[in-house]
Amino acid sequence: MKAVHFGAGNIGRGFVGLLLHEAGYEVVFADVADALIDQLASTPSYDVHEVGEEPAVKTVDNYRALNSRSQEEDVVAEVATAEIVTTAVGPNVLKFLAPVIARAIARRSDELAPLQVMACENAINATDILRREVEQTYDGAALDLASRAVFANTAVDRIVPNQAPGQGLDVTVETFFEWVIDRTPFKGNAPEIPGATYVDDLEPYIERKLFTVNTGHASAAYFGYAAGVEKIADAMADEAIAAKVRAVLDETKQLLVSKHGFDAAEQEAYVQKILRRFTNQHLPDTVVRVGRAPLRKLSRKERFVGPAAELAETGVHPAALLEAMQAALAFSAADDPEVAALAEILASQEPGEATTTITGLEAEHPLYGPVREIIVQHAPGHSA
Numbered sequence: 001m002k003a004v005h006f007g008a009g010n011i012g013r014g015f016v017g018l019l020l021h022e023a024g025y026e027v028v029f030a031d032v033a034d035a036l037i038d039q040l041a042s043t044p045s046y047d048v049h050e051v052g053e054e055p056a057v058k059t060v061d062n063y064r065a066l067n068s069r070s071q072e073e074d075v076v077a078e079v080a081t082a083e084i085v086t087t088a089v090g091p092n093v094l095k096f097l098a099p100v101i102a103r104a105i106a107r108r109s110d111e112l113a114p115l116q117v118m119a120c121e122n123a124i125n126a127t128d129i130l131r132r133e134v135e136q137t138y139d140g141a142a143l144d145l146a147s148r149a150v151f152a153n154t155a156v157d158r159i160v161p162n163q164a165p166g167q168g169l170d171v172t173v174e175t176f177f178e179w180v181i182d183r184t185p186f187k188g189n190a191p192e193i194p195g196a197t198y199v200d201d202l203e204p205y206i207e208r209k210l211f212t213v214n215t216g217h218a219s220a221a222y223f224g225y226a227a228g229v230e231k232i233a234d235a236m237a238d239e240a241i242a243a244k245v246r247a248v249l250d251e252t253k254q255l256l257v258s259k260h261g262f263d264a265a266e267q268e269a270y271v272q273k274i275l276r277r278f279t280n281q282h283l284p285d286t287v288v289r290v291g292r293a294p295l296r297k298l299s300r301k302e303r304f305v306g307p308a309a310e311l312a313e314t315g316v317h318p319a320a321l322l323e324a325m326q327a328a329l330a331f332s333a334a335d336d337p338e339v340a341a342l343a344e345i346l347a348s349q350e351p352g353e354a355t356t357t358i359t360g361l362e363a364e365h366p367l368y369g370p371v372r373e374i375i376v377q378h379a380p381g382h383s384a
């Protein structure tokens with residue numbers, strides 16, 4: 001059995017690659033980072049160090065590595081004959097992988113079972129985004145594509161920080177993990193991946209993950225950055241920051257319980273567990289990594305505006321989420337292109353226009369006014 005995994009970074013090596021390996025797949029990592037691919041190709045195994053409660057070390061071997069830029073044809077050939085394709089490259093990168101996957105599906109033998117495609121990105125229905133991109137470049141008949149590939153949405157959860165220089169291919173991760181996969185597209189032939197959970201309705205799980213883990217995490221990062229703190233665990237050790245993060249998660253909890261019918265006590269336990277994960281002092285996670293790409297994080301369907309908009313539509317004023325968004329607007333990190341792009345929008349657009357550009361909210365939306373108010377404060381040159 002063979003799986004091709006695009007993106008041999010933190011979550012690729014530390015989670016998806018590990019679980020596929022443990023499920024018995026030979027994993028072919030495909031990435032554009034030359035040094036990483038060279039190192040993987042020349043190293044027979046790497047270790048995943050699980051830190052926190054009940055630490056453990058897992059070894060991943062039986063893999064190969066290809067450069068998806070310079071060895072694109074080889075990657076197409078591998079995908080054409082694989083059982084599974086997974087990605088962990090970032091939601092905005094999926095469009096660049098799509099042509100390769102489309103060509104591989106077009107080349108796939110009809111003798112083979114449909115290729116099982118799962119995008120493991122932090123975004124609502126990332127696999128649907130990838131499927132639409134693949135459909136756009138696929139040159140076979142539409143029917144052909146549907147019979148040759150199965151696209152399943154997933155929600156992946158494991159905190160994998162940026163790795164310390166000098167650590168080689170080894171990855172330090174938290175002990176916790178969750179991989180929830182939509183069972184329905186597989187029509188009874190879902191792959192057996194120990195540790196993965198299959199569900200018939202993914203939406204509640206993916207929203208619960210994104211609007212709790214990632215909303216809380218990003219809030220800790222932006223409030224931590226504002227307080228001059230470097231590590232997420234240190235930010236959470238600050239009582240004032242922890243209280244603000246908790247207030248944010250109270251708001252998303254309210255939405256998740258009312259929208260998806262999660263039991264309030266169960267959701268409270270979920271929140272508590274996630275807050276504990278953020279305090280893991282063994283995990284060298286930083287506000288810079290977790291706060292990365294603020295424009296993506298402030299976009300319409302994402303971890304702040306997504307839940308805040310839905311709350312506002314029901315008449316709730318999401319004050320804590322707005323405070324976190326305000327902190328996000330002030331976030332800075334060297335070498336993050338989205339920090340520069342956000343600053344450019346704030347400097348060049350009047351607050352109303354910037355509100356729509358950044359959050360996708362139109363003037364009629366009940367959240368538009370409150371967001372515009374915080375944007376005004378970040379554009380002092382503009383009048384309210």
Ligand SMILES: NC(=O)c1ccc[n+]([C@@H]2O[C@H](COP(=O)([O-])OP(=O)(O)OC[C@H]3O[C@@H](n4cnc5c(N)ncnc54)[C@H](O)[C@@H]3O)[C@@H](O)[C@H]2O)c1
Nearest residue numbers: 007009010011031032033088089090091121122158159160
């Ligand atoms: N790190 C985590 O804690 C975590 C947890 C859950 C989900 N995720 C999600 O997983 C995805 C990856 O995150 P990460 O933390 O592993 O990032 P990362 O930067 O460590 O890894 C991304 C990898 O993708 C590679 N890449 C970029 N463009 C590519 C392309 N065109 N083709 C092939 N490879 C390409 C990069 O070289 C890099 O190695 C994101 O969507 C993230 O939200 C991350």
Ligand SMILES: O=P(O)(O)OC[C@@H](O)[C@@H](O)[C@H](O)[C@H](O)CO
Nearest residue numbers: 122156157158159160214217290
């Ligand atoms: O990957 P991002 O940029 O969407 O979000 C940063 C972190 O919140 C994220 O990577 C978490 O560590 C992860 O989602 C935990 O499952």
